[in-house]
Amino acid sequence: MPLLEVKHLTKNFGGLTAVSNVNITLDKNELVGLIGPNGAGKTTLFNLLTGVYVPSSGDVLFEDQTVQRLNGLKPYKIAKLGLSRTFQNIRLFQDLSVLENVLVALNTTKEQGTITGILRLPSFFKDEEVKEEEARRLLVIFDLDEKATTLASNLSYGEQRRLEIVRALATQPKLLFLDEPAAGMNPQETAELTELIKRIQKEFDLTILLIEHDMSLVMDVCERIYVLEYGQLIAEGLPEEIKANPRVIKAYLGGEL
Numbered sequence: 459m460p461l462l463e464v465k466h467l468t469k470n471f472g473g474l475t476a477v478s479n480v481n482i483t484l485d486k487n488e489l490v491g492l493i494g495p496n497g498a499g500k501t502t503l504f505n506l507l508t509g510v511y512v513p514s515s516g517d518v519l520f521e522d523q524t525v526q527r528l529n530g531l532k533p534y535k536i537a538k539l540g541l542s543r544t545f546q547n548i549r550l551f552q553d554l555s556v557l558e559n560v561l562v563a564l565n566t567t568k569e570q571g572t573i574t575g576i577l578r579l580p581s582f583f584k585d586e587e588v589k590e591e592e593a594r595r596l597l598v599i600f601d602l603d604e605k606a607t608t609l610a611s612n613l614s615y616g617e618q619r620r621l622e623i624v625r626a627l628a629t630q631p632k633l634l635f636l637d638e639p640a641a642g643m644n645p646q647e648t649a650e651l652t653e654l655i656k657r658i659q660k661e662f663d664l665t666i667l668l669i670e671h672d673m674s675l676v677m678d679v680c681e682r683i684y685v686l687e688y689g690q691l692i693a694e695g696l697p698e699e700i701k702a703n704p705r706v707i708k709a710y711l712g713g714e715l
């Protein structure tokens with residue numbers, strides 16, 4: 459049984475079928491790409507997998523210890539099961555510091571008892587210390603530790619995208635969805651991000667599904683790739699197979715992959 463199994467998943471918006479009868483499987487510790495031209499349905503698929511949208515039909519099954527049907531679950535419940543994501547349009551708390559942004563994410567997973575929090579018992583402060591240490595450890599990996607007190611709004615675009623990944627990791631996911639993590643990055647930043655993605659997959663024992671338009675990143679990190687066009691899967695395979703697939707090349711209007 460795979461970690462994630464998407465079966466015949468469909469999403470209609472009025473007369474438009476944004477995701478049409480899609481079947482995807484992700485095995486534990488796989489790093490899989492999801493590509494396709496603009497409007498192909500990639501983000502809609504992520505939104506279906508993370509509870510933002512309810513599927514029109516089909517199933518999303520997540521197997522950790524037991525099989526969980528994710529259809530119709532609220533996003534916070536899906537997050538609690540160990541699925542986390544980043545967003546194409548960055549969603550940081552712009553008026554909080556880098557460190558605070560990570561602490562907020564850590565707090566969503568590790569809740570203090572209400573009494574402990576209100577009375578500020580010693581364990582409250584101990585716990586706060588542990589969380590800060592954990593947040594700083596993550597920031598070091600992403601080379602953001604020296605910016606811990608900087609407001610998120612004052613980070614460069616590339617740094618904001620890295621902070622988004624740190625926040626997603628802080629929830630201790632088993633399955634991580636990355637939505638265009640290299641968007642807006644320069645080639646140097648993209649190359650560094652490529653290495654970071656490989657590193658966190660190993661270090662955090664992660665399964666990753668990655669939407670990305672930057673083909674050098676996709677072809678470098680992904681073990682397998684799914685291709686969507688007009689909501690339908692048109693190809694699945696190894697990076698070399700996808701690069702040479704005539705249907706995929708046509709979908710990209712004859713452009714080189």
Ligand SMILES: Nc1ncnc2c1ncn2[C@@H]1O[C@H](COP(=O)(O)OP(=O)(O)OP(=O)(O)O)[C@@H](O)[C@H]1O
Nearest residue numbers: 471474476494495496497498499500501502503546
């Ligand atoms: N909430 C919505 N209501 C109506 N139509 C929508 C909605 N969300 C997405 N769509 C439509 O569904 C289709 C798929 O959009 P989606 O954003 O999933 O594509 P994408 O592959 O992520 O594109 P891009 O690479 O440009 O981000 C598009 O035609 C889009 O206009």
